[in-house]
Amino acid sequence: MSTGWTPQRPFLLLLVLCFICLFISYKADITYPDFERRAQSHDSIPSNSxxxxxxxxxxxxxxxxxxxxxxxxxxxxxxxxxxxxxxxxxxxxxxxxxxxxxxxxxxxxxxxxxxxxxxxxxxxxxxxxxxxxxxxxxxxxxxxxxxxxxxxxxxxxxPYGYLYPVTSAEESFKLPAKDKLVCWIVSHWSPNMKRVQYYNELKKHVTIHAYGRAFQKPIGDEDFVKIISACKFYLSFENSFHRDYITEKFFNPLTWGSVPVVMGPPRHTYEGHAPAESFIHVDDFPSPKELAERLLYLDQNHTEYMRFFNWRSTFKVKGALxxxxxxxxxxxxxxxxxxxxxxxxxxxxxxx
Known part of the structure; x- marks a missing residue:
């Protein structure tokens, strides 16, 4: 008695299933890229998508x-x-x-x-x-x-910036030529600000080249980079002091080859963003006078000064967008x- 079964039937069934799968895959391939194209071009998204x-x-x-x-x-x-x-x-x-x-x-x-x-x-x-x-x-x-x-x-x-690893394809760091010891570019000025009071005391002990609207010396972007690069130390003084508030004032000198002298959150907060030996914190010194003495010493001791840039062989700086x-x-x-x-x-x- 015949059961109606033949050896070809499983093969035919498998062939039909494969055809169905290929058809579904084809439909997905022509639908998704069209949606992808509209999403990438920021067109309105169709309601049915x-x-x-x-x-x-x-x-x-x-x-x-x-x-x-x-x-x-x-x-x-x-x-x-x-x-x-x-x-x-x-x-x-x-x-x-x-x-x-x-x-x-x-x-x-x-x-x-x-x-x-x-x-x-x-x-x-x-x-x-x-x-x-x-x-x-x-x-x-x-x-x-x-x-x-x-x-x-x-x-x-x-964050306002961060350090990322240097790749072998990137150029090695070269210290820019220096013709100034300490610089500061600032616009927001008030006699009651802590950074202004500290500056007024610090300048009694070391020459500070000051720029910006606060000193009636506005500068453009090109001069901004040139000034910071030409200074051994840059005053990275925040305009207010709050938890984790570390701005481009810190990352700019790191980027352009100066050593930031920071005033803001505690040292350990800065060390969460950059190596401890890449900057100087005002809290490391009892007074502005002692800080000035340290800067003057480093000006005369090139080897010690260059230690502030040891991290450049491992990291580069990227600012936030x-x-x-x-x-x-x-x-x-x-x-x-x-x-x-x-x-x-x-x-x-x-x-x-």
């Missing part, structure tokens, strides 16, 4: 340009993939994260979103200014899910943290 978007891209909406300065809406330089940055507020309801710049938020909050927040969306508070230079806004206290800031305990830390880096690191964070989060006490955390 929401599910695909959630699987492939994190959408970060820049609600306001920091201080009005625009930046490129891509994360190519960080090699972050699947990031769609946009300033198109029509995409608000599809954005996984919305970045707000503190100094551009109105005290009345009238320039914040009016519509309901999607349940999957995270609001990100960003600010690279110190608490002294940032006004507290009471209404912000329970609005945000995440913080993005120079502080190391931020949800998304973005601020708005763009904040948006891109927010994207990467959202890709890795899809759980619910809230930050309900911003004012206490930042202003104390």
């Amino acid at each position: 929401t599910e695909l978007l959630n699987k492939t891209h994190s959408v970060v909406l820049v609600w306001m340009w920091p201080f009005g300065f625009k930046f490129e809406l891509n994360c190519d330089i960080f090699n972050f993939t699947r990031c769609h940055l946009t300033d198109n507020r029509e995409l608000y309801h599809k954005a996984h994260g919305v970045v707000f710049h503190h100094r551009d938020i109105h005290g009345s909050l009238e320039n914040m979103p009016k519509g309901p927040r999607p349940v999957f969306q995270k609001w990100v508070w960003s600010n690279m200014e110190s608490p002294t230079n940032s006004g507290k806004i009471t209404g912000l206290n329970k609005l945000f899910n995440l913080t993005c800031n120079y502080r190391r305990d931020s949800s998304i830390p973005v 601020f708005g763009r880096e904040i948006a891109c690191k927010t994207c990467r964070y959202l890709q890795n943290h899809k759980e619910y989060q809230a930050f309900n006490d911003l004012n206490t955390w930042y202003w104390g």
